[in-house]
Amino acid sequence: MADDTLVRGTRARVYDKMRRREFLQRGLLSLAAIPAFRFETLAAGKELRRPRTPKRVVIIGAGLAGLSACYQLTQAGHDVTILEARTRAGGRVHTLREPFADGLHAEAGAMFIPDSHDLTMHYVRLFRIPLIPIPMQKRSSVLYLNGKRFTSEDERTINRLLTLSPEEKRLGLDGMTDKYLIPVLNEMGDARSTDWPPERLKKYDRISYAEFLRSRGATPDALRLLRLNDADLTGDGVDAVSALMVLRESALNQNAVELYTVRGGTDLLPKALAAHLASKIRYGSPVTKIEQDARQVRVSFLQAGNRETVTADYLISAIPFTILREIEVTPQFSEQKQRAIRELQYTSVVRVYVQSRREFWTDAGLGVSAYTDLPIMAIINSTLNQPGTRGILESYMAGENARRAAAMSEGERLDFTASEMEKVYPGVRKNFEGGASVAWDEDRWARGAYSWFKPGQMTKLLPHIARTEGRIHFAGEHTSSWPGWMQGAFQSGHRAAREINEAEGTS
Numbered sequence: 001m002a003d004d005t006l007v008r009g010t011r012a013r014v015y016d017k018m019r020r021r022e023f024l025q026r027g028l029l030s031l032a033a034i035p036a037f038r039f040e041t042l043a044a045g046k047e048l049r050r051p052r053t054p055k056r057v058v059i060i061g062a063g064l065a066g067l068s069a070c071y072q073l074t075q076a077g078h079d080v081t082i083l084e085a086r087t088r089a090g091g092r093v094h095t096l097r098e099p100f101a102d103g104l105h106a107e108a109g110a111m112f113i114p115d116s117h118d119l120t121m122h123y124v125r126l127f128r129i130p131l132i133p134i135p136m137q138k139r140s141s142v143l144y145l146n147g148k149r150f151t152s153e154d155e156r157t158i159n160r161l162l163t164l165s166p167e168e169k170r171l172g173l174d175g176m177t178d179k180y181l182i183p184v185l186n187e188m189g190d191a192r193s194t195d196w197p198p199e200r201l202k203k204y205d206r207i208s209y210a211e212f213l214r215s216r217g218a219t220p221d222a223l224r225l226l227r228l229n230d231a232d233l234t235g236d237g238v239d240a241v242s243a244l245m246v247l248r249e250s251a252l253n254q255n256a257v258e259l260y261t262v263r264g265g266t267d268l269l270p271k272a273l274a275a276h277l278a279s280k281i282r283y284g285s286p287v288t289k290i291e292q293d294a295r296q297v298r299v300s301f302l303q304a305g306n307r308e309t310v311t312a313d314y315l316i317s318a319i320p321f322t323i324l325r326e327i328e329v330t331p332q333f334s335e336q337k338q339r340a341i342r343e344l345q346y347t348s349v350v351r352v353y354v355q356s357r358r359e360f361w362t363d364a365g366l367g368v369s370a371y372t373d374l375p376i377m378a379i380i381n382s383t384l385n386q387p388g389t390r391g392i393l394e395s396y397m398a399g400e401n402a403r404r405a406a407a408m409s410e411g412e413r414l415d416f417t418a419s420e421m422e423k424v425y426p427g428v429r430k431n432f433e434g435g436a437s438v439a440w441d442e443d444r445w446a447r448g449a450y451s452w453f454k455p456g457q458m459t460k461l462l463p464h465i466a467r468t469e470g471r472i473h474f475a476g477e478h479t480s481s482w483p484g485w486m487q488g489a490f491q492s493g494h495r496a497a498r499e500i501n502e503a504e505g506t507s
């Protein structure tokens with residue numbers, strides 16, 4: 001069994017890239033099975049054609065979607081202003097450097113970059129952002145199940161604990177995913193295209209991922225095992241999420257080989273973009289109202305507590321729907337758009353960071369992550385790629401577990417997390433020096449971590465999420481085919497910029 005047999009999970013089902021590569025080599029899944037992409041993401045960094053008449057464009061939000069749209073439009077000669085509520089750029093890409101010692105840092109949001117994310121890699125190269133690969137041997141995850149810690153070598157013991165079918169026992173976790181998932185990924189087609197999904201795939205949206213797995217023969221305990229590893233998607237488990245959403249994400253990520261983190265923190269990426277666009281961004285400017293007529297859009301925002309307005313030819317809303325819900329829009333968006341804005345839900349995520357005097361977990365075989373059946377869910381080795389003897393262990397909670405942790409005070413979160421981690425890695429308490437936590441539901445300008453779809457919602461909402469409303473265009477991870485990834489933010493920023501550039505013709 002390959003070293004990465006147990007590798008799965010939080011923000012990183014992509015960790016199984018090596019397995020996928022083996023799969024490719026075995027010829028079971030050939031690249032030829034994936035049709036040529038029509039969508040523009042393959043043309044990473046492709047410049048827009050210069051417009052006949054440059055337009056005045058306002059963008060709400062200086063996250064990666066807003067920044068990349070601004071970058072593209074500015075390059076083409078348009079006059080762009082970004083209104084950003086916070087005093088910094090980057091939104092859900094946010095590196096925490098305080099309160100940690102010795103220059104250590106941890107990520108509140110984006111941490112991992114798979115090399116198949118061509119647009120993210122494009123901006124990384126453009127701004128010379130330093131990356132560090134996560135070595136293959138460090139990608140193996142540990143599992144903590146029924147009070148015991150397992151590595152990939154312990155597969156037999158795991159099998160004894162669970163009631164799996166003889167075939168599931170033989171296949172192991174990795175083989176099970178291959179059996180249940182891979183054959184269907186070939187059906188996904190061009191999951192990046194704007195008119196995806198085709199009619200034939202909608203059957204997968206009518207069922208949950210749990211129902212999908214059951215329909216393919218998965219036993220309840222296999223589901224339990226797979227659920228551990230997919231918990232991150234919604235945190236509410238494989239019963240809650242549309243099977244089509246998991247299948248799309250797996251199809252889009254299956255060609256990743258390398259996995260990187262940013263040396264010095266992921267926020268170096270939005271910081272570089274924002275520095276380049278500095279004169280275009282107005283910070284501390286939360287938008288409160290959007291109006292449009294046949295000729296222009298008018299945006300009201302607060303600046304130092306005073307209400308100001310700005311007019312433009314076009315607007316890009318690059319903020320989460322959780323926040324757009326609160327903004328007054330005149331005239332109101334179409335019924336379908338309003339419903340999408342209202343009904344699209346966002347994953348609750350709480351991350352708790354524990355600073356430790358020593359990285360003792362390295363001796364205990366922890367690479368990048370451990371997945372547990374405890375309420376702290378996943379344990380991430382936040383300082384895997386950072387120098388020094390101190391380290392940060394992080395718990396990554398989603399869904400109901402995250403909401404429970406969010407209701408605690410910061411001190412309670414740390415105490416609870418350290419005690420739970422102690423079960424998996426004895427020594428956490430002894431080496432505990434303090435820490436920090438982030439609850440994304442509480443973030444005033446995000447109100448959630450990333451968007452996800454319940455069964456039926458991809459069919460119902462997807463056609464309306466990114467669709468233009470008059471002079472208003474929509475960007476953000478939630479409008480892309482890569483929700484929950486920086487790649488999705490970039491993809492959507494490029495699309496919205498292209499829509500505006502082409503709206504009245506280019507020379």
Ligand SMILES: Cc1cc2nc3c(=O)[nH]c(=O)nc-3n(C[C@H](O)[C@H](O)[C@H](O)COP(=O)(O)OP(=O)(O)OC[C@H]3O[C@@H](n4cnc5c(N)ncnc54)[C@H](O)[C@@H]3O)c2cc1C
Binds near residue numbers: 063084108110286349
């Ligand atoms: C916990 C977590 C883990 C993640 N892990 C990864 C990972 O490992 N790899 C990866 O690639 N991606 C990861 N992501 C996803 C990635 O961070 C996001 O997809 C991406 O950053 C979203 O960018 P965006 O521009 O769409 O939205 P945002 O970054 O949310 O940008 C929106 C901006 O709009 C601003 N804003 C909001 N309301 C207003 C208003 N009324 N007026 C003005 N401005 C406003 C906000 O302040 C913000 O700056 C993770 C995200 C989270 C939360």
